[in-house]
Amino acid sequence: MKIYSKVYLPNKKLYKKYVDRIYEKSWVTNNGELKKKLEKKLEKFLSVKNLILVSSGTIGLQIAYKVLGLSGNVITTPFSYVATSNTLIWDGLKPKFVDIKKDSLNIDVSKINSKIDKKTSAILPVHVFGNPCNIFEINKIAKEKKLKIIYDASHCFNTFFKGKSVLNYGDISVMSLHATKIFHTIEGGAIITKSDQLAKKIRMMINFGKDQEDNYKMLGINAKMNEFEAAMGLSNLSEFKKIIKYRKEIWVTYKNYLADFFQLQDLNLNSNPNYSYFPIIFKNEKKLLNAMYNLEKNNIFVRRYFYPSLDQIYANKNYGICPNSREISKKILCLPISNDMTKINQLKIIEILKLSQIKNN
Numbered sequence: 562m563k564i565y566s567k568v569y570l571p572n573k574k575l576y577k578k579y580v581d582r583i584y585e586k587s588w589v590t591n592n593g594e595l596k597k598k599l600e601k602k603l604e605k606f607l608s609v610k611n612l613i614l615v616s617s618g619t620i621g622l623q624i625a626y627k628v629l630g631l632s633g634n635v636i637t638t639p640f641s642y643v644a645t646s647n648t649l650i651w652d653g654l655k656p657k658f659v660d661i662k663k664d665s666l667n668i669d670v671s672k673i674n675s676k677i678d679k680k681t682s683a684i685l686p687v688h689v690f691g692n693p694c695n696i697f698e699i700n701k702i703a704k705e706k707k708l709k710i711i712y713d714a715s716h717c718f719n720t721f722f723k724g725k726s727v728l729n730y731g732d733i734s735v736m737s738l739h740a741t742k743i744f745h746t747i748e749g750g751a752i753i754t755k756s757d758q759l760a761k762k763i764r765m766m767i768n769f770g771k772d773q774e775d776n777y778k779m780l781g782i783n784a785k786m787n788e789f790e791a792a793m794g795l796s797n798l799s800e801f802k803k804i805i806k807y808r809k810e811i812w813v814t815y816k817n818y819l820a821d822f823f824q825l826q827d828l829n830l831n832s833n834p835n836y837s838y839f840p841i842i843f844k845n846e847k848k849l850l851n852a853m854y855n856l857e858k859n860n861i862f863v864r865r866y867f868y869p870s871l872d873q874i875y876a877n878k879n880y881g882i883c884p885n886s887r888e889i890s891k892k893i894l895c896l897p898i899s900n901d902m903t904k905i906n907q908l909k910i911i912e913i914l915k916l917s918q919i920k921n922n
Contacts, residue, residue, distance in 0.1 A: 579792035611760035618737030618750030633680030639871035658881035664827035
């Protein structure tokens with residue numbers, strides 16, 4: 562039996578009820594009733610104002626750049642999935658990498674100012690593994706330099722900061738709802754903004770630039786979520802309490818057993834873990850590779866995430882070199898967390914990891 566992080570699939574009968582509704586209405590996309598219903602439910606569940614569902618988190622970032630009118634270069638982190646930087650480059654923007662802190666794994670705010678120049682239009686931080694950045698300091702810098710803030714909040718479903726959703730910060734936050742996430746719509750994403758004016762523009766922009774009366778008001782593209790994906794989201798949301806309860810148990814068990822053997826991510830004390838990921842950091846890459854070998858011999862598959870550091874992928878570009886990100890990316894693994902993981906299998910993972918450390922000291 563293989564052990565790895567599996568996508569959560571909700572009760573099939575519940576999903577089928579929504580699918581039956583789609584067949585009954587013959588409305589599969591273009592702002593259907595299920596998509597609108599999911600937006601409203603998510604706004605309430607996450608305590609946010611304007612949540613706009615889109616076809617992916619990746620295109621959500623691209624829409625954010627367009628609606629905010631970004632140009633020139635954008636301050637960001639190389640310790641992220643490649644979509645964060647790819648979207649900037651795709652839209653003709655230049656990433657300027659700022660290194661991370663080795664403890665929180667988030668962008669090091671003390672190094673941001675030195676990278677800002679007259680061509681900088683925005684800061685694009687990532688809440689790595691759902692762990693909020695130094696939000697207040699980033700906001701202070703952006704205000705002083707008159708920059709926009711877009712948070713890559715891909716991992717931040719159900720993450721709160723100082724008692725309110727972390728998605729409420731910045732000009733725009735973008736969340737991924739891909740199948741690998743703690744809450745998903747198969748594919749998909751969400752754009753969140755406090756600004757009603759921006760929200761109105763975003764809704765037109767993701768639908769070819771049309772308003773509600775089908776008048777073309779601006780340049781737009783097709784980034785809409787369809788009804789089948791919304792149905793998956795509604796089904797998963799109804800079971801989210803069960804999802805989070807089980808994942809929390811797994812997350813806490815890992816922490817209790819492995820904290821003395823590995824470096825763990827330093828979590829923001831003003832926030833809550835959302836149990837999306839459990840990363841562990843080895844002393845060096847050799848120990849990591851040895852542990853992976855021992856795990857795979859036992860049909861246990863872990864993920865090197867994020868690897869490699871994005872400044873290495875773009876090493877031939879003038880985007881910046883980030884030693885901390887490069888070092889951490891070589892030493893970090895994310896352990897399996899799935900709602901069907903048994904206690905026996907989790908303890909097996911833990912034992913193999915502990916032995917791999919002890920035997921190779």
